[in-house]
Amino acid sequence: xxxxxxxxxxxxxxxxxxxxxxxxxxxxxxxxxxxxxxxxxxxxxxxxxxxxxxxxxxxxxxxxxxxxxxxxxxxxxxxxxxxxxxxxxxxxxxxxxxxxxxxxxxxxxxxxxxxxxxxxxxxxxxxxxxxxxxxxxxxxxxxxxxxxxxxxxxxxxxxxxxxxxxxxxxxxxxxxxxxxxxxxxxxxxxxxxxxxxxxxxxxxxxxxxxxxxxxxxxxxxxxxxxxxxxxxxxxxxxxxxxxxxxxxxxxxxxxxxxxxxxxxxxxxxxxxxxxxxxxxxxxxxxxxxxxxxxxxxxxxxxxxxxxxxxxxxxxxxxxxxxxxxxxxxxxxxxxxxxxxxxxxxxxxxxxxxxxxxxxxxxxxxxxxxxxxxxxxxxxxxxxxxxxxxxxxxxxxxxxxxxxxxxxxxxxxxxxxxxxxxxxxxxxxxxxxxxxxxxxxxxxxxxxxxxxxxxxxx
Numbered sequence: 341x342x343x344x345x346x347x348x349x350x351x352x353x354x355x356x357x358x359x360x361x362x363x364x365x366x367x368x369x370x371x372x373x374x375x376x377x378x379x380x381x382x383x384x385x386x387x388x389x390x391x392x393x394x395x396x397x398x399x400x401x402x403x404x405x406x407x408x409x410x411x412x413x414x415x416x417x418x419x420x421x422x423x424x425x426x427x428x429x430x431x432x433x434x435x436x437x438x439x440x441x442x443x444x445x446x447x448x449x450x451x452x453x454x455x456x457x458x459x460x461x462x463x464x465x466x467x468x469x470x471x472x473x474x475x476x477x478x479x480x481x482x483x484x485x486x487x488x489x490x491x492x493x494x495x496x497x498x499x500x501x502x503x504x505x506x507x508x509x510x511x512x513x514x515x516x517x518x519x520x521x522x523x524x525x526x527x528x529x530x531x532x533x534x535x536x537x538x539x540x541x542x543x544x545x546x547x548x549x550x551x552x553x554x555x556x557x558x559x560x561x562x563x564x565x566x567x568x569x570x571x572x573x574x575x576x577x578x579x580x581x582x583x584x585x586x587x588x589x590x591x592x593x594x595x596x597x598x599x600x601x602x603x604x605x606x607x608x609x610x611x612x613x614x615x616x617x618x619x620x621x622x623x624x625x626x627x628x629x630x631x632x633x634x635x636x637x638x639x640x641x642x643x644x645x646x647x648x649x650x651x652x653x654x655x656x657x658x659x660x661x662x663x664x665x666x667x668x669x670x671x672x673x674x675x676x677x678x679x680x681x682x683x684x685x686x687x688x689x690x691x692x693x694x695x696x697x698x699x700x701x702x703x704x705x706x707x708x709x710x711x712x713x714x715x716x717x718x719x720x721x722x723x724x725x726x727x728x729x730x731x732x733x734x735x736x737x738x739x740x741x742x743x744x745x746x747x748x749x750x751x752x753x754x755x756x757x758x759x760x761x762x763x764x765x766x767x768x769x770x771x772x773x774x775x776x777x778x779x780x781x782x783x784x785x786x787x788x789x790x791x792x793x794x795x796x797x
Contacts, residue, residue: 539570
């Protein structure tokens with residue numbers, strides 16, 4: 341019996357991204373407001389130009405630790421009191437950091453916005469960073485890191501970055517720091533990082549929801565108008581690969597029944613003009629469930645439960661990587677198939693059907709991604725961080741649908757390069773090393789799981 345025909349995609353429903361209003365306070369703080377009056381909710385998000393890429397060597401993890409300890413005390417309020425105040429307002433403060441920024445956010449009902457906004461601003465501008473709480477958060481990160489490196493998937497992700505990038509590149513080390521760097525952090529270091537990087541000139545406040553631009557401006561002036569300090573960080577040098585050419589690395593995980601595979605190389609910055617063709621190209625290659633790599637490794641060969649590819653979008657050139665876990669005895673064959681699919685992507689243009697499937701999916705899910713105030717606030721924060729044009733969201737669906745097969749082929753040829761791929765396998769070296777060496781794609785470099793290339797002397 342033949343398989344039933346795949347249903348055709350329906351017509352995407354109309355959608356308009358909320359109108360965006362921008363304003364700057366006299367002290368330099370930028371305000372972005374997007375009214376969404378459908379529900380009586382408001383998301384407030386602060387984007388601070390204080391991401392991991394700004395960290396000094398040896399201080400990796402300070403951006404994450406600072407963001408996570410912001411709400412452990414502010415002014416005369418200790419952490420427990422702050423938590424209780426936020427809870428009494430029906431919300432919670434969330435602090436985090438990524439490669440390019442530190443973020444703080446909350447979502448609250450419109451009726452409690454004024455009180456929540458003032459408390460939110462106090463946490464950002466007057467944090468106390470108690471020594472005991474910073475130490476507790478630091479120890480939590482160390483435990484998190486130990487768990488991450490004990491698990492093959494986490495180990496593969498962390499070591500891939502370490503072997504891919506030159507040692508002096510910040511991207512060679514984990515976003516939230518290494519065991520060595522995090523162990524050296526304390527309240528003094530956190531306070532110094534906050535004083536240097538947090539301030540009105542490095543901060544954008546995004547307000548999305550049931551609020552007018554005028555009301556948001558009044559709240560921002562009241563809460564942040566007197567804030568001073570903070571300086572823009574120096575740009576991070578362009579990421580550089582640890583070595584030229586293709587590499588094949590095996591990280592030992594004795595008696596592992598399967599191998600965690602990572603195949604990729606340094607990609608492109610988020611603001612690259614080829615972004616949309618690259619997104620469509622990656623969707624066809626490994627970004628969608630129906631992608632070539634997933635259908636090959638999962639459906640055709642039954643090597644894995646799933647395989648995917650993706651670009652890690654950052655201000656600097658983040659990695660492009662194919663990720664999967666396969667049975668140990670087929671590790672070499674899976675590598676061959678992954679490299680074959682990357683080569684095929686660069687050899688000929690995809691079919692019109694493949695491109696249409698990817699572009700209609702991307703255009704179709706766009707409204708779903710931005711249904712909530714928190715999602716729209718996050719999108720506007722990203723647009724600010726990467727310097728995207730004002731009309732980016734309102735024109736996205738038309739522009740993604742305009743990507744052609746030739747655009748995809750050009751993007752693949754320009755931005756995929758298997759000749760400089762790092763192939764990394766975390767698995768049972770006794771089983772996988774010989775077959776991988778027999779492929780002849782590169783000499784096998786074998787490492788113990790404890791070998792951290794970013795920390796090597």
